[in-house]
Amino acid sequence: MARARTENFPVASRLLGKRLHSRLLAVYGFARLVDELGDALEGDRLAALDWVEADLDRALAGRAEHPLLVALEPVLRECWLAREPFARLIEANRLDQRRSSYETWEQLRGYCSLSADPVGEIVLAVLGCSTPGRIRLSDSICTALQLAEHCQDVAEDFARGRVYLPREDLDRFGCSAQDLAGPPAGPAVRDVLAFEVARARGLLDEGEPLLEELRGRARLAVAAFVAGGRSALDAIERARYDVLSETPRAPRRRLAGALLRTLAGRGRSK
Secondary structure, eight states, X not given: OGGGGGSXXXXXXXXXXXXXXXXXXXXXXXXXXXXXXXXXXXSOHHHHHHHHHHHHHHHHTTOOOSHXXXXXXXXXXXXXXOSHHHHHHHHHHHHHHHOOBOSSHHHHHHHHHHHTHHHHHHHHHHHTOOOHHHHHHHHHHHXXXXXXXXXXXXXXXXXXXXXXXXXXXXXXXXXXXXXXXXXXXXXXXXXXXXXXXXXXXXXXXXXXXXXXXXXXXXXXHHHHHHHHHHHHHHHHHHTTTOTTTSOOOOOHHHHHHHHHHHHTTOOSXX
């Protein structure tokens, strides 16, 4: 939970009010728990993921055991949240145990439909404004956020034996997986990152019309996600796409400026 402050977006900003803040933070806690089990646990990760899925079922029945699932119980109940998006987040981490790279963008986007898109679907449900059309827009935003994170974390992922940049994109720019070992990032790596950053910006543009359908705190919450994604991409550009020397992060003041521009409808790529 301490990692919430380091995310690209102001997780459950207190501007959203105490109740909504608490609900979104509980959802974040579940997502982080699942990611930690899938990424960092020493031991049988698949067994741990099976256990947390069983505890999700216990939480839905009001009998959770893990503290983070106990915190999620009232949110599941009060917001009538479905099991399926939470189960997809668990499945994404199971996939991480079996697969360490992706050949095409479509394959990676399929992974994002498990690892990222469910978060937006859950958030819309918590906000009480979920519709099929809004979920489709949210999917574009969430996939963009996941792609931005993959771009930022190239070095960290490579150290774990994972490459989330599609092989077809590496090949397009003459970049080998070993080029990701850096630092610093060579010209081919920077070209690939510039391509992925542009792709992520396009996805944010596709999803941003979601803001036009929302009002009040719901609009503020989604705008914060969009602004966080844009700020992360800006940070990568300011680093001249060298994500191997250090992880580019946006300072809080830039996040605040991006949020104001997004709310004013001036965030889209030119």
